[in-house]
Amino acid sequence: MTAEQGTPIQGVTLYSFTRAFHAREYDLDQLIRKTATEGFGPGLEIIGFSSFRGFPEIDDHFAGRFSDLIDEVGLVRTSLAVNADIGLRPDKLMDQDELIAYMRRQIAAAAKLGFPIARVQISLTPDSMEALAPIAEEYGVTLALEVHADQYASHPRILALRDRYEQLGSPFLGFTMDWGATVSGFAPSLIEAYRRRGASEELLAAVVALWDEYYEQGPPADQADHGQRFGRFIGLGHQYGRPDLGIDFGINGTGLFGPARVDDWLEIMPWVRHAHGKFFGIDENGQEPSVPVSDLITLLVTNGYSGAVSSEYEGWHWNHWQSPFEIIRAEQAIQRTAAESAGSRMITDAAEARRAIDAHLSHAVRA
Amino acid sequence: MIPDRIIEQGTLRARGGRAAVEVRLPWYRALPASCIAAAKLTIDGAQAPAESLRWEMNGEEFTFADMKTNTAQWWFPTDSAVLSGDLAVDAGEHEVRVDLELYIPYIIIADDQVLHIEEHDTKTMSVRQDEEAYA
Numbered sequence: 001m002t003a004e005q006g007t008p009i010q011g012v013t014l015y016s017f018t019r020a021f022h023a024r025e026y027d028l029d030q031l032i033r034k035t036a037t038e039g040f041g042p043g044l045e046i047i048g049f050s051s052f053r054g055f056p057e058i059d060d061h062f063a064g065r066f067s068d069l070i071d072e073v074g075l076v077r078t079s080l081a082v083n084a085d086i087g088l089r090p091d092k093l094m095d096q097d098e099l100i101a102y103m104r105r106q107i108a109a110a111a112k113l114g115f116p117i118a119r120v121q122i123s124l125t126p127d128s129m130e131a132l133a134p135i136a137e138e139y140g141v142t143l144a145l146e147v148h149a150d151q152y153a154s155h156p157r158i159l160a161l162r163d164r165y166e167q168l169g170s171p172f173l174g175f176t177m178d179w180g181a182t183v184s185g186f187a188p189s190l191i192e193a194y195r196r197r198g199a200s201e202e203l204l205a206a207v208v209a210l211w212d213e214y215y216e217q218g219p220p221a222d223q224a225d226h227g228q229r230f231g232r233f234i235g236l237g238h239q240y241g242r243p244d245l246g247i248d249f250g251i252n253g254t255g256l257f258g259p260a261r262v263d264d265w266l267e268i269m270p271w272v273r274h275a276h277g278k279f280f281g282i283d284e285n286g287q288e289p290s291v292p293v294s295d296l297i298t299l300l301v302t303n304g305y306s307g308a309v310s311s312e313y314e315g316w317h318w319n320h321w322q323s324p325f326e327i328i329r330a331e332q333a334i335q336r337t338a339a340e341s342a343g344s345r346m347i348t349d350a351a352e353a354r355r356a357i358d359a360h361l362s363h364a365v366r367a
Numbered sequence: 368m369i370p371d372r373i374i375e376q377g378t379l380r381a382r383g384g385r386a387a388v389e390v391r392l393p394w395y396r397a398l399p400a401s402c403i404a405a406a407k408l409t410i411d412g413a414q415a416p417a418e419s420l421r422w423e424m425n426g427e428e429f430t431f432a433d434m435k436t437n438t439a440q441w442w443f444p445t446d447s448a449v450l451s452g453d454l455a456v457d458a459g460e461h462e463v464r465v466d467l468e469l470y471i472p473y474i475i476i477a478d479d480q481v482l483h484i485e486e487h488d489t490k491t492m493s494v495r496q497d498e499e500a501y502a
Contacts, residue, residue: 015395018369018395018444019369021444021445022369022372022391022392022395022444022445023372024445027445047395047396049396049397050395050396050397050444053397053443054441055397083396083472083473084473085472085473086472086473086475086481087402087470087471087472087473087474087475087481087482088399088401088402088438088472089401089436089438090401090402090404090470090472090481090483091435091436093475093479093481121473123473123474123475317368317369
């Protein structure tokens with residue numbers, strides 16, 4: 001436990017606005033300007049393959065223009081989300097050398113676009129992360145592997161990564177905590193979406209009850225346990241005459257709403273370099289009913305975390321009736337209030353955010 | 368993920384026994400041609416023969432067999448692709464259904480298996496009879 005309190009940096013990932021971008025309501029420049037104008041920054045996270053045409057190839061002209069825009073609007077680049085596309089050829093998965101070469105191009109793109117962190121994913125093994133460490137160092141980009149439901153901090157795969165990090169002692173390896181691993185309820189807005197698709201109240205109650213049962217049990221012990229849970233969600237669809245919804249219950253019930261407890265993050269806290277403030281909606285009281293946002297911010301503050309929190313609204317998958325911009329604004333207000341209640345604050349000034357992220361990423365975790 | 372966006376409303380065209388419709392990616396990030404596994408085009412319940420299907424993307428036309436190994440061409444989330452196939456379509460309103468099978472290349476579900484998703488969309492629209500070739 002660090003004695004000094006943290007001051008997390010407020011920010012957003014443009015993933016939250018996927019529906020608006022996909023609908024061509026906002027192009028990339030417009031979304032960046034909107035993010036700045038609305039005060040959703042200063043932190044800005046972008047998914048390479050979502051927002052940059054031709055990614056990971058980034059030409060000099062584009063990189064220059066992008067940088068100018070970020071400076072003009074006063075945002076701070078935090079994380080570029082990159083993908084370990086091992087199945088780029090689904091008939092012939094990448095071998096380790098191909099994967100490392102594929103990741104190198106994306107790490108180079110992160111550097112060229114000015115992002116200090118590249119968010120990487122669970123399909124990278126400890127051996128892959130070890131092989132990528134010198135590449136990360138070469139480009140000065142920290143690799144923050146995302147801990148996302150159905151995994152969680154104390155999952156054996158995550159602990160194996162942590163142990164390797166500890167052994168390697170590289171300042172360029174760490175984790176992204178995704179709050180979806182520590183959810184406290186099945187999102188009510190998704191229940192409402194199923195209701196609008198004609199699901200019966202009995203079925204919806206059964207889905208919520210099954211999720212609550214898993215919450216009581218805690219997260220799945222391993223992939224077999226995860227598979228079994230997935231199967232039971234599918235079973236509910238059949239049992240209540242809506243087999244078309246079963247897979248959706250399974251995907252969301254296990255892959256979006258992870259039932260670990262907030263303090264599970266302590267297992268990897270010293271290696272957390274970035275956070276996805278994952279959430280699913282805001283209720284009529286201005287609260288996030290299924291993600292313990294305040295507890296998560298308190299955890300970060302009390303553990304001395306002064307890295308970025310990208311608000312990541314995922315309710316857009318199903319919620320087509322509410323504005324994602326209003327929802328982001330409300331979630332960030334909860335974050336700020338929680339940080340203040342914990343005796344600290346969120347950083348909202350760009351210059352201060354730049355200094356904080358430099359300091360946050362500058363030190364290695366030594367065993 | 369966003370299957371309601373697959374078919375672009377009002378884009379059904381027909382010419383010389385073939386029909387075409389513009390389609391959007393029902394996913395949040397670009398996917399390479401190699402991950403666009405298959406599609407079906409059905410109009411008023413009649414399905415275009417699989418071997419007649421063509422996929423136009425980034426100004427080039429492909430068969431699904433061509434795409435299987437193509438990792439150079441990418442379907443960007445804001446771009447429309449064009450799915451076409453052998454189907455005779457009369458003037459007037461038609462019910463168009465598109466089924467898509469995609470691979471999600473970063474989600475590995477077993478040692479040698481990539482997540483595979485099936486999405487579909489149905490919309491009703493008038494056809495535009497084209498004098499010009501759309502290919």
